[in-house]
Amino acid sequence: MENGAAPTAKPVIVAIDGPSGTGKSSTSKAVAAQLGLSYLDTGAQYRAITWWMVTNGIDLEDPTAIAAVAGKPEIVSGTDPAAPTITVDGVDVSGPIRTQEVTSKVSAVSAVPEVRTRITELQRSLAAAAEHGIVVEGRDIGTTVLPDADLKIFLTASPEARAARRSGELKGADVHATREALIKRDAADSSRKTSPLAKADDAVEVDTTELTLAQVIECVVTLVEEKRAGK
Ligand SMILES: Nc1ncnc2c1ncn2[C@@H]1O[C@H](COP(=O)(O)OP(=O)(O)O)[C@@H](O)[C@H]1O
Numbered sequence: 001m002e003n004g005a006a007p008t009a010k011p012v013i014v015a016i017d018g019p020s021g022t023g024k025s026s027t028s029k030a031v032a033a034q035l036g037l038s039y040l041d042t043g044a045q046y047r048a049i050t051w052w053m054v055t056n057g058i059d060l061e062d063p064t065a066i067a068a069v070a071g072k073p074e075i076v077s078g079t080d081p082a083a084p085t086i087t088v089d090g091v092d093v094s095g096p097i098r099t100q101e102v103t104s105k106v107s108a109v110s111a112v113p114e115v116r117t118r119i120t121e122l123q124r125s126l127a128a129a130a131e132h133g134i135v136v137e138g139r140d141i142g143t144t145v146l147p148d149a150d151l152k153i154f155l156t157a158s159p160e161a162r163a164a165r166r167s168g169e170l171k172g173a174d175v176h177a178t179r180e181a182l183i184k185r186d187a188a189d190s191s192r193k194t195s196p197l198a199k200a201d202d203a204v205e206v207d208t209t210e211l212t213l214a215q216v217i218e219c220v221v222t223l224v225e226e227k228r229a230g231k
Pocket residue numbers: 018019020021022023024025026027165166168169208211212213214216
């Protein structure tokens with residue numbers, strides 16, 4: 001190699017999908033940080049468009065009303081895994097998109113095809129722009145958004161483990177109610193017509209129920225390194 005320059009690795013695209021509370025965000029952020037890749041939380045984008053619809057009084061029972069305004073809000077995601085950001089029309093919405101209200105309404109908004117087309121375009125352009133590659137997490141990344149990803153992971157965990165993790169985050173939340181809400185959202189996300197939550201045929205499934213977060217991160221980092229080494 002000339003001048004001792006480091007070899008330039010081809011950008012690597014990693015898709016991580018799975019239901020809520022399986023560890024997608026924590027794992028993806030850590031893997032991206034460890035490997036010097038960008039990071040995209042696609043759930044945050046669907047939450048952001050939902051927040052905008054709620055704030056603007058759109059009737060979320062009416063898919064036609066949602067479709068009519070799907071192109072209006074400008075959603076911008078910052079892809080640094082150390083400090084991911086999300087804005088809508090220039091407003092930082094990283095806090096407001098995590099409210100109970102947005103969480104309970106996001107599945108209805110994300111089921112609308114016009115919303116998905118819009119957000120999928122954003123996701124593909126962010127992935128294409130990532131200089132060293134990107135870890136993208138969501139529900140349909142391996143199946144629809146980036147079907148040619150270099151590595152696809154599908155994370156799972158028992159509903160009990162997922163509810164315990166989520167209610168640990170939401171201080172004081174009842175585990176039973178959290179479990180019911182998770183199951184309801186997964187069912188809506190898995191049964192919608194357009195681009196449902198699904199494991200791609202070529203995804204590696206990792207059941208995280210009995211694994212620590214550190215073990216899941218190590219497992220995914222190893223899989224990415226093996227891919228890069230052409231194994
Ligand atoms: N393997 C694991 N064991 C224990 N807790 C975990 C594990 N993976 C993630 N968590 C925790 O569970 C919560 C939900 O994880 P998160 O990454 O947000 O899941 P998702 O993005 O799939 O909804 C977080 O508080 C996270 O720290």
